[in-house]
Amino acid sequence: VQLVESGGGLVQPGGSLRLSCAATGNIFSVKAMSWYRQAPGKQREFVATVTRDGSTDYATSVLGRFTISKEPANNWMYLQMNSLKPEDTGVYYCKSESIWPDDDDSWGQGTQVTVSS
Numbered sequence: 522v523q524l525v526e527s528g529g530g531l532v533q534p535g536g537s538l539r540l541s542c543a544a545t546g547n548i549f550s551v552k553a554m555s556w557y558r559q560a561p562g563k564q565r566e567f568v569a570t571v572t573r574d575g576s577t578d579y580a581t582s583v584l585g586r587f588t589i590s591k592e593p594a595n596n597w598m599y600l601q602m603n604s605l606k607p608e609d610t611g612v613y614y615c616k617s618e619s620i621w622p623d624d625d626d627s628w629g630q631g632t633q634v635t636v637s638s
Contacts (some may be wrong), residue, residue, distance in 0.1 A: 522546045522627040524615045529632030532605055536636070540600040542615035542629060551595045552620045558634070560611040568613070569600065573620075583609075605636045 546636065555570035569579045577589050586605075591598040598615060615618040615629040620623040 522567060522617045523553060524617060524627055524629035526604040526615045526629045527601060529634045531635045533638050534636055537588060537603045538634060539567040539620045540613055540632060544596050544617060548595045550619045550621060551617050554591055554618045556600045558611040574617045599608050599626045607636045610636050630633060
């Protein structure tokens with residue numbers, strides 16, 4: 522599966538952004554899709570995930586502010602980010618996991634989100 526993120530940018534605190542992740546290739550093998558982020562000087566961290574059947578889970582830090590969703594065909598995934606804070610700044614990555622245990626996870630190249638006044 523190949524993944525390409527888009528929608529990042531510069532936004533003021535309290536603002537909103539919507540990230541998109543386009544998936545191509547063997548999308549029928551996708552078990553779950555997730556968003557991760559990496560702030561400067563920090564490790565990459567989990568943000569949110571959505572499973573094949575639509576179940577979702579969120580990091581505590583974004584619960585109630587971010588909403589993850591996807592198209593039924595698993596070819597698009599989204600992250601609606603509201604009430605953004607400076608600590609949400611970072612590179613946001615899309616990840617997909619396969620139903621096949623021997624398949625590696627797929628990652629996109631990332632999109633930069635900067636929250637600053």
